[in-house]
Amino acid sequence: MRFRVVIKRVKAGGEPRFDAFDVEADPSESVLDVVERISLEKDRTLAFEHACHHGVCGACGMVINGVERLACITRIGEVAKGGVVVLEPLRGFKVISDLAVDKSRMFGKYKLVTPSTLEIVDGGLQEVQLEKLYDCIECGICYSACPIANTFPEYLGPSLLALISKSDDGKVPAVVDSRAGVWACHAAFECSVRCPVGFKPGESIMRLRRRLLKGELRVEG
Incomplete structure (x- = not known):
């Protein structure tokens, strides 16, 4: 199934922007799996955090279609609206780059x-x-x-x-x-x-x- 993943990009010294990526994914795949594929196949500069892939470490928290979730335990087919998923960094924290934030x-x-x-x-x-x-x-x-x-x-x-x-x-x-x-x-x-x-x-x-x-x-x- 084709999904459009729209990611808020924030780079040092630059203005925030949204980049869209069209990807083929099974609806049961996690949002994190899809983000990793985008990073590997479409844009190696995409910054995000991850570790355990099992909802244990807490590293992959992000705002997914307006709601805070862990990307590793969120199935893309369950949150996509009209085939579109918008990803943004967690609110209230300084953004290091793209989806990665400073939790200090x-x-x-x-x-x-x-x-x-x-x-x-x-x-x-x-x-x-x-x-x-x-x-x-x-x-x-x-x-x-x-x-x-x-x-x-x-x-x-x-x-x-x-x-x-x-x-x-x-x-x-x-x-x-x-x-x-x-x-x-x-x-x-x-x-x-x-x-x-x-x-x-x-x-x-x-x-x-x-x-x-x-x-x-x-x-x-």
Whole structure:
């Protein structure tokens, strides 16, 4: 089946543009498979990110026909409209090139909270810093889908607040109980709807709010 794949191109020093590629593909093929074919056969300068091809690493997040998705687990036949698929980089991030974005504005927020947990190390309990969010693949889709994260750079963001809500030590950093934290969320729940692994950050943020209002959490700092 023939599809027209329209890709937003952004190169250093140049104006954004849309390039169209006509490709033959089985409707069951993933969008990522088709993008890789375009890169190999039609335009070797096309920039995009990928790794696992199984929805685990979170690298291939992009906006597909207006909706944030992982390209590796999205079948092109299910999202094409009239045989056309439009691909754009995730919103709210600096574009490195084409579909590749710089997620440092998301990862940079982690150090504001520095969550930790207790683990057994060398036979004893030690406090260690968490390096990865529970059940989260850090794809950035929730940031892209969130109307607040897109317009309010100080906002901690859905995935980080969701991580904090899963901490059970009874305390949170002061920034969580601020206009940059849980109170910035407008409860649009786009983060939960778009999350490819069912992490549901929106519900976790609401849970944090309730616990703060009930005085169940100690605010520190």
